[in-house]
Amino acid sequence: MKPLLCKRAERAHRLFTLPFVVLLLLLPAGVKGQTIHPVQSTLQLLPPYSVYLSDYAQPGADKLRVILLQRDLSQASYALRLVFAVELNGRVIIRTARTYNPPPLSLDPGVPTVVSGADLAGYLDSRNLEFVGYSREQYEKTRALPEGSYRLCVSAYDYRRPDVQVAAEACAFYFLSRSEPPLVNYPACGSKLPAKPVQQVVFSWLPRNTASANSAATAEYEFSLFEVRPAGANPNQVVLNSQPVYQVTTAFSQLVYGPAEPQLQENMQYVWRVQAKDKEGKDAFRNNGYSEVCSFTYGGVAPAFVVGKVEDFQVQARTETKATFSWKRDAKGFEGYRLEYKKAGQGYEWFRSDTKEGELKVFDLEADTEYEARVQGQVKGFYGPATDIVTFRTPKARVVSCGENVPVVQLQQGRPLAFATPGMTIHARGMEVILEEVEHLPDDGFYKGRGRVSINYLGGAAFAVKFDRIYIDEDRNVVSGRIDVVSNRNQMTDVVAWAAEAFKPLTEKLDDLLSKLKEPQENKEQIATAIDDYIAHVQTFIAKNPQLPDSVQQQLREDALLLETSKGGFLAATDQESTGMIVATIEQQVGQAKDRIAAIKEQVGNGSSGVDKMAAAGKKSKLIVMVSDSVMKEGKVLVYNGAGRQMKVKFETSDVAKAKIPFQITIVAESSNRTISYPKAGYDTLVCNQVKEITLDSIPQGKYTVVCGSGKNEHMMNFVRAQCSHQWQWQSAPCSL
Numbered sequence: 001m002k003p004l005l006c007k008r009a010e011r012a013h014r015l016f017t018l019p020f021v022v023l024l025l026l027l028p029a030g031v032k033g034q035t036i037h038p039v040q041s042t043l044q045l046l047p048p049y050s051v052y053l054s055d056y057a058q059p060g061a062d063k064l065r066v067i068l069l070q071r072d073l074s075q076a077s078y079a080l081r082l083v084f085a086v087e088l089n090g091r092v093i094i095r096t097a098r099t100y101n102p103p104p105l106s107l108d109p110g111v112p113t114v115v116s117g118a119d120l121a122g123y124l125d126s127r128n129l130e131f132v133g134y135s136r137e138q139y140e141k142t143r144a145l146p147e148g149s150y151r152l153c154v155s156a157y158d159y160r161r162p163d164v165q166v167a168a169e170a171c172a173f174y175f176l177s178r179s180e181p182p183l184v185n186y187p188a189c190g191s192k193l194p195a196k197p198v199q200q201v202v203f204s205w206l207p208r209n210t211a212s213a214n215s216a217a218t219a220e221y222e223f224s225l226f227e228v229r230p231a232g233a234n235p236n237q238v239v240l241n242s243q244p245v246y247q248v249t250t251a252f253s254q255l256v257y258g259p260a261e262p263q264l265q266e267n268m269q270y271v272w273r274v275q276a277k278d279k280e281g282k283d284a285f286r287n288n289g290y291s292e293v294c295s296f297t298y299g300g301v302a303p304a305f306v307v308g309k310v311e312d313f314q315v316q317a318r319t320e321t322k323a324t325f326s327w328k329r330d331a332k333g334f335e336g337y338r339l340e341y342k343k344a345g346q347g348y349e350w351f352r353s354d355t356k357e358g359e360l361k362v363f364d365l366e367a368d369t370e371y372e373a374r375v376q377g378q379v380k381g382f383y384g385p386a387t388d389i390v391t392f393r394t395p396k397a398r399v400v401s402c403g404e405n406v407p408v409v410q411l412q413q414g415r416p417l418a419f420a421t422p423g424m425t426i427h428a429r430g431m432e433v434i435l436e437e438v439e440h441l442p443d444d445g446f447y448k449g450r451g452r453v454s455i456n457y458l459g460g461a462a463f464a465v466k467f468d469r470i471y472i473d474e475d476r477n478v479v480s481g482r483i484d485v486v487s488n489r490n491q492m493t494d495v496v497a498w499a500a501e502a503f504k505p506l507t508e509k510l511d512d513l514l515s516k517l518k519e520p521q522e523n524k525e526q527i528a529t530a531i532d533d534y535i536a537h538v539q540t541f542i543a544k545n546p547q548l549p550d551s552v553q554q555q556l557r558e559d560a561l562l563l564e565t566s567k568g569g570f571l572a573a574t575d576q577e578s579t580g581m582i583v584a585t586i587e588q589q590v591g592q593a594k595d596r597i598a599a600i601k602e603q604v605g606n607g608s609s610g611v612d613k614m615a616a617a618g619k620k621s622k623l624i625v626m627v628s629d630s631v632m633k634e635g636k637v638l639v640y641n642g643a644g645r646q647m648k649v650k651f652e653t654s655d656v657a658k659a660k661i662p663f664q665i666t667i668v669a670e671s672s673n674r675t676i677s678y679p680k681a682g683y684d685t686l687v688c689n690q691v692k693e694i695t696l697d698s699i700p701q702g703k704y705t706v707v708c709g710s711g712k713n714e715h716m717m718n719f720v721r722a723q724c725s726h727q728w729q730w731q732s733a734p735c736s737l
Contacts, residue, residue: 036525038072039080039107039167042568043154049174051144053086057121065116066154067572068167070107079104079159080166082115084123087151090539091680093134100128104159112572147177149539168525170571171532173564178286179209180347182221182253182274187296188338192381195266195299201257205274205291208346221274222249225257228269228295235271235293249277266299297381307384310337310377315392320367321425321432322475323392327375329358334377341373344391363476364425367397414473416445426451428478433465445471450486503597506541509534510590510597517590520583524571527586531567535560543662543683552600559593623708623715624650627699632719645699649692651708651715661686663708670702 044065050056056064070078081102086094102122107113122128126140139145152174156167183206187193193201209219224244228235246262248255257264264270276289312328325339339360340350353360365371370393374386420426420438427433431453438449450466463485470481513530516523538560542553566586573579625632626648649663662683667676678684678696686692686708699721706717 035168037165037167038070038075039078039156040069040071040571041154041156041167041170042067042572043152043170043172044568045152045172045174047174049176051147051176051178053124053126053145054121054143057118057124059118061117064120064152065114066120066170068105068107068113068115068156069572069574070109070111070113073109075109077109078107078166080107080156081105081159081162082123083155083157085153085155086145087153088134088146088148090149090151090543092132094129094131094139096123097128097130098162102128145176148175150174150176168528170568172568173535173561179276181285181287181289182207182276182291183350184272184274184291184294187294188376188383189292189294190296191383192297193299194382195264199257199259199261199264201264201298203255203257203272205253207253207276209276209285220249220251220277220279221253222247222277223255223274224272226271227265228271231269235295238271239273239293264298267297268299269295269297271295307377307379307382308334309385310334310375310387313373313375313387313390315373315390317365317392317394318475319427320395320397321363321365323362323365323371323394324359325362325373325375326359327387334379336378338376338378338383339373340375340386341371344370344372361475365394367394369394414475414479417447417472417474417476420447420472424476426472426476426478428453428483433478433483441469445473446481447472451483503600506534506537507594507597509537510594514587514590517583517587520570520579521576528567528571531563531586535564555596555600559589559596562589563593622652623706623717624648624652625706625717625719626650627721632704632717645696647694647696647699649686649694649706649708650690651686651688653688661688661708663692663706665696666705666707667700668703669700671700676700 044067046063046065050063055061066082068080072078081104083096084094085092085096100122105113105115126136126143131139150173151171153169153171155165155169158164158166185204185206186202203223205221207219207221223246224239225246226238226242226244228238229242246257271293272295273293274291276285276291278285310327312326314326315323316326317323325341327337336354336356337358337360339353339355339362341362342348342350343366353362370391372389372391374389376383376386378384419440420435422435422438424435424438425432426435433451433453435449435451437451438447440447446469448468448470450464453463453465465483466486467481467483470483471479473479509530513527513534516527516530520527538556542556563586566582566589570579570582570586573582627644627646647665649665651661651663662685664683665678667678668674669676676697678694684692684694701721704719704721708715
């Protein structure tokens, strides 16, 4: 006799089963295969991002939120558990342990449930996490995640059936980086400080963590002062092998070293440095927070000696890559000057140039970039105070179109360039020529050699050039002489070909997303999957094309991030009006992404057709693979009993441009039929016409595939390693495979 409750359940089950089966039979084949989960999940991660997982589980914190919605209205309530996964550069490194049994999360039908703050503490506790390919011991030392590109995902599972997933995976992308250590400011490195009757030296440094969410308000600085003994010792060795004569911790970026501190010895060389620390003990700085090591000499001149300040400091941006700095010379008897310049903003290093003149020219700047500059005067080895910082901006790079008349500026033969070196950029009538080989001729300013020039309006085509006698002035302008192209055809750089080849699948993914947006209510899960698929393709495209300009990579990332943000709002929308508004936003973002891709394709060669034509008429290329000292051959079998693990890869091409291209090695091991990849994730890169030597974990028996480049410029080699004899030899057929 079954209980009454069981009988009712059986009767309800029978009543439910028949119409459900009929409904399945009536559904189209495409709909039957779709997975519709009873719970909808959305993950929200708010900046600024912390390298410490525990920061996302602080009581009251709202940086990480999981929004859950029970869509199955037939259930009074539902209990589930969450599973988190942390991916670094496309590889899972941390995930929730299967043995972790948290309290159940109870959902009410149709009511969003937000899980954040202390509710996530158990999920982010290292005792409840599994570490995959990442050392638990390394994480436990600081509880800090390494720098890189991250993807944080959450999945929901039935609480009583841990293998039954009840919600699609929701993810968020973010990038983690640590703060830079302080930048020492005064006393300047290598300077001399006058000895005074009353000892007083002001040390100052520039904090570079003011934008950090971890340590901006909790940073402190440990100042250390060392004596250089013996005289002339390397300052870096001094700080490693000796104890400081004075050490103190301060919360300020300035320290006054006065009479109460240990007496400085006259004519003694000192070394000082600063270490930035977080009061809460978090390692949030690169180089463990240590600044560069800086030395100075105390005393040696009259106590009343004072170095003045340089006057009338001016900057003129002459071209998109050149600027002239000038100041009032010898106004106060200066013997020399030190110019410092850098990009405006935090995180950029100062570049220094010393001169005895009242003017200095700087080359190799970046177009359309804001810079900061300052100058100091020097007398008898002592540097005075720096001038106020002057900011300037270089002009935008001019884009020239085919057929456009470009005025030619007639240059006068000015002062000759004192010396030219490989890697230097010279300017020849609007073209930038990168020197690869250069020889100084007997006459001042005249050179011969070879170089390379890239022309933007020809899709970045690279030409090899040579010159037998050209005159280069001090501004690096070619004033006279002849430069000849030695390439017998236009040479398209590999990165242009890869980019154009890869843009087609990106556009196809966007078109697929647009088609699904026509019926948003019916295709909700498919739309979210299509957005994730496009983001994954963007990441793969950037990883395979490391030579793409940073601006292009940033544009693609920004468009993907906009879609990722809109996806969360789309999945959280519950009514038709809000869904329609978000769909319109996504359609606009897709259109913007397609327009951006079209503009980039036009910039790099008027689309893939133009690239294909140039590639077809382009370079002669060959992929060379060596194991030990033996050259592999396509389709051959290599017989070897040794245990060597070294392999060499070289991509020979007639293109003289030393571009980086991606490559990957795939091994199908004979014994286990397991696939082994090098690198383990993504692609490695090699420089054209240069040998790349790598060490594999092993060289097992099996089938090897080496792929270099991508798209229509992809080169592939297949060979097999077998084990039948005691020496290297080639066989025409496999012996053990």
